[in-house]
Amino acid sequence: MGVKLDIKRKLLARTERVKCIDMHPTEPWILIALYNGKVSVWNYETEAQIKSFEVSDLPVRAAKFVARKNWIVTGSDDLQIRAFNYNTHEKLIGFDAHQDYIRTIAVHPTQPYLITGSDDMSIKLWDWEKKWQCIQTFEGHQYFVMSIAINPKDTNTFASASLDKTIKVWNLGSSVPNFTLEGHQKGVNVVEYYNGNEKPFLISGADDFTARIWDYQNNSTVQKLEGHSQNVIVAGFHPSMPIIFTASEDGTVKLWNGTTYRLENTLNYGLGRIWAYGSSSKENILAIGADDGFVVISLGRDDPSISMDNNGRVIWAKQTEIQSTNVKIATESTAVDGERLPLVIKDLGNCEIYPQMLQHSPNGRFVVVCGDGEYIIYTALAWRNKSFGNGLEFAWAHTSNDYAVRESSQSIKLFRSFKERPANSTPNLSSLGYSAEEIFGGALLSVRSTGNTLNLYDWESGNLVRRIDVAALKVYWSENGEIFSVITEDSFYVLRYSSSAFHNAETVTSEGVEDSIMFMSEIQEKVVSGCWVGNCFIYTNAANRLNYLVGEQTFTIAHFNASMKLLGYAAKDNRVYLVDKDLSIISYSLPLSVIEYQSAILQGELEAAAEMLPSIPLEIRPKLAGFLEAEGMKELAMEITTDLEQQFDLAIQLNKLDFACNLAKQSDAEAKWRIVADLALKLFRFDIAEESLLKAKDYNTLLMLYTSSGNLEGINKLSQHASESEMHRLQFMCHMLAKEPEKCLELLIKIDHLPEAALFARSYLPSHTSRTVQKWKDMLVKADKQKSAQALADPSEYPNLFYNYNQSLDAEKYSEKINSKKINASDYLNHVDDLGRNLIQELIDNPELLTLKNVEEPLIDLAQTEESDVKELDTEKSDVEDPVSDE
Structure with a gap:
């Protein structure tokens, strides 16, 4: 069997003829050089040209x-x-480098070197x-130099391919080649090194329609790849796949198998x-450029x-090399959530096949490797071959x-203690009767069929437990x-x-035993990877989050910038471990006691x-x-939380006013006092409401509280x-409510609201009108508005212009007497008619009121005047300022 390839096209763009492609090592960028003299950069994830x-x-x-x-x-x-x-598009330099066309460029990975080859x-x-x-020139080829490649294992060495039919290997310190590889019948267009450490290989492509793999230590051809019908321009080893x-x-x-050299696709x-062409280990990307454009494809998972x-x-595969580490050792020092663990990596050995799946046995003693249509079971510690087979x-x-092995779409074999069980002991599995696409392990053997059906089988008898109509991607x-x-694809189901129920069933139908599988919940999330810890399901999703599910509640542990795979949970460390595509391992704390506590709560x-x-x-x-x-x-x-903010919110929700008040005292935040005040008003706890509003500095609400309760002392x-x-x-409002017009007037004068002050004095304190008008005039003169100042009339100088002015002075004295006696707000209905009294008219009708020592009927408001009392003044509209504002 061959390498299982999942080829997907990520980007296809029609452009001018593409002559060169390069891949950015960290960004999802592809560099395109064109025959028309332009160079562009594309993002193959967004499928857009960006530069x-x-x-x-x-x-x-x-x-x-x-x-x-x-x-x-x-x-x-x-x-x-x-x-x-x-980044800036700035041209840094341009210089003549060769005497003929420049065919190839190689960038040294560590030194500030550029190597170029030319016609x-x-x-x-x-x-x-x-x-x-x-700083150096290398001469020796007899025709155009088409390609240069630097040895990744020895960056002091590079190879060159030429139309003189040869490949030469050079050292940077020498102008003559170390050796020459000959074998192609026509000009060589491309040369590349193998990236791994285990093979000293080169690959080349030539105009003889073939590609050759070379052992540059023995200077010999390892394999000749034939199949193209025209010149081979591109040849290379994929950096992360065989x-x-x-x-x-x-x-x-x-695409050829890197082990068997057989054509795969x-x-x-x-x-x-x-x-x-361009290739990158990032996402297994391969890019190809041609006459009419370029295409970017991914070759695997x-x-x-x-x-x-x-x-x-932890055990992982890098191509066919197997390495391991122990995250427990890495976390013995204080581990920080989300930070990369400092791992001590150990080389275990090699694998005979390319691992497309690698998985521990449940007890951790063995590891199975699957790929190329085969499986091999190794011991986890010594990496010794325990068993193998086709599957x-x-x-x-x-x-x-x-364990089970899917041998074909129609047959599944069961093994016990590394020996195949007789087919007649599990006839339902040895001959399925339908086409199987994938199998999953666990307490039951799960088989996904082509009809988007999941078939669950008993490991012992091989009998069908239940058939579920669901397109399962994974089973945990x-x-x-x-x-x-x-x-x-879009959600996951939790089943019991x-x-x-299965073993006690009298009959098993074609759908299995109905009561054996019970639906618990469905969660609308795209799961990438997951595992169970007790009754808690921990998983990563397509939104790059680490979540866990208890009951039907989902909780987020962390967010990621890139996709992460869940490795598992170590109960001894109380940590969840994850890995990214670059094999960097991180961890997050999740105490087992938390999971057990939540499970106990859900179970009552x-x-x-x-x-x-x-x-x-x-x-x-x-x-x-x-x-x-x-x-x-x-x-x-509220009892268990240690977060005071959360405790405060819960206390408010539970109407725990006294407790919330104590928490507000600890933080003394105005926002909290406002919330406490609202709750206190709701619960008619006016004492706490008053205290809270004062500390919140919510004076407007406090004014409402004082006026509603007739609290004169509070208003003061x-x-x-x-x-x-x-x-x-x-x-101003407080002074008015407290019947202190003198203080109201002084406030208006203090804040330079002199027009309002003059009108207020004329209405409430006529004896102060002259001095207020004089201040108004002085302000206008100072502002160079003499005409406006002259237009203002002083009632003491022109009493004829002010109707009943002298009587208003008497009314002011009379109002002082009647306002000296305060009344309760609860008596408002008994005195509401007093708001319409005309004191000037009362004094005209009965002048003896001024001589009374006691006033039997106090007024709620101050003295009023009729509309005719105030004559319209001929002043400029701009001379009158806005009403009183909070400055």
Whole structure:
């Protein structure tokens, strides 16, 4: 069987003829050099062109990223090397480099070196830190130099391919080649090194329609790849998969098995002759450039082949190399949530097949590797071969003694203690009667069929337990084998398995035993990876979050910037471990006691939950309180939380006014006092409301409270607070309510509201009108408005202009007497008619009122005048300021 490839097209763009492609090492960017002299950068995730450079009027045949400098370097048919800053688009330099077309550029991975090859048959080494000086020239080829590749295992060595039919290997310190590889019948177009450490290989493609794999230590041909019908322009080893790719002027891309050298796939995207390529281990990307554009494809899964046992021992594959580490050792020092763990990596050995799936047995003693249509079981510690065989897929049973192998779409074999069980002991599995697509392990053997059906089988008898109509992508089982989750494209289901219902069933129908599987819940989330810890399902989702599910409640532990795979949970460490595509491992704290507490709450075992509480760290309790609040247990949530903010919110929700008041005192935050005041008013606790409003400095609400309760003393205190806070409107209102017109007038004068002050004096304090008008005049004169000042009439000088002015002076004295006696707000209805009294008219009708010592009927408001008392003054509209405002 061959390598299982999941080929997906990520980007296809129609452009001018593409002569060179390069991939950015960290960004999802692809560099495209065109025959029309332009260079562009595309983002293959967004499928958009993000940068463009006008390099030359002639073709650009070579272009490379220099990521550590934020550069693009190009070589074109005008014989020039150019460098651009790809962030600013600034051209940094341009200089003549060769005497003929520049065909190829290689960037040294660590040194400030650029190596170029040309049709002038020379290779040159440039140092950009020495002002782009050519520090060495390599001569020896007899025809055009088409390609240069630096050895990744020895960066002091590089290889070159030429149309003189040879490949030469050079050292940077020598101008003559170390050796020459000969074998192609025509010119060689491309050369590349193998990236791994285990094989000293080169690959080349030539005009003889073949690609050759070379052992450069023995100077010999390892394999010749034949199949193209035109010149082979592209050849390379994929950096992260055991795949060799070649492409030709015949318009096809061929993918070959890197182990057997057998052709696995041929691709043709209809873009014409192929001229360029780029590959990256990031997301297993391959890019191909041709006459009519370029295409970017991914060749396999993004998630790495990696597994962790319950004790924190991690094993992973890098191509066919197997490595391991122990996260427990890495977390013995204080582990920080979300930070990369400092791992001590150990080489275990190699694998005979390319691992497309790697998984520990449930007890952690063995590891199975699947790939290339085979499986091999190794011991986890010594990495010794324990068993092997042919199979498309592999699944462990809940006990490590049993496992299943899908041999074909029609047959599944069961094994016990590494020996195949007789087919007649499980006839339902040895001959399925339907087409199986994938199998999953666990307490039951799960088989997904082509009709989007999940078939659950008993490991012992091989009988059908239940058939479920669901398109399952993955199946995860809890440790006790009672609960499992079925992952689909857009959601996942939580189901319960009753083994007693299955084993006690009298008959088994074609759909299995109905009562054996019970539906619990469906969660609308796209799960990427997951595992069960007790009754808690921990998972990562497509939104790059780490969540866990208890009952039907989902809780978020962390957010990520990129996709992460869940490795598992180590109960001894109380930590969840995850890994990214680059095999960087991170962890997050999730105490087992939290999961057990939540499970006990959901099962109604409150006493057991109370016993667990002391073992739960204090910093975790606010999250636990959020869980209890969602379950409607707010009293208990308020008791256990250590977050004062959360405790305060819960106290408010529960109408625990005194407790909330004490919490507000601890923080003394105005926002909290406002909330307490609102609750106190709701509960008619006016004493606490008054205290809270004062501390919240909510003086407007306090005014409402004082006026509603007839609290004159409070109004007087409030006027002082308003004065200190420069809330002039509120201060004015307090003085008015307290029947203190003199203070109202002085406030208006103090804040320079002199027009309002004059009108107020005429209405309420006519004896102060003259001095107020004089101040108004002085202000106008100072503002250079003499005409307006002259237009103002003083009632003491022109009493004839002010109707009943002398009587208003008597009314002022009379109002002082009647306002000296205060009345309660509760008596408002008895005195509401007093608001309409005309004191001037009363004094005209009965002048003896001024001589009375006691006034029997006090007024609620101050003295009033009729509309005719105030004559319209001929003043400029702009001379009268706005009403009193809080300055």
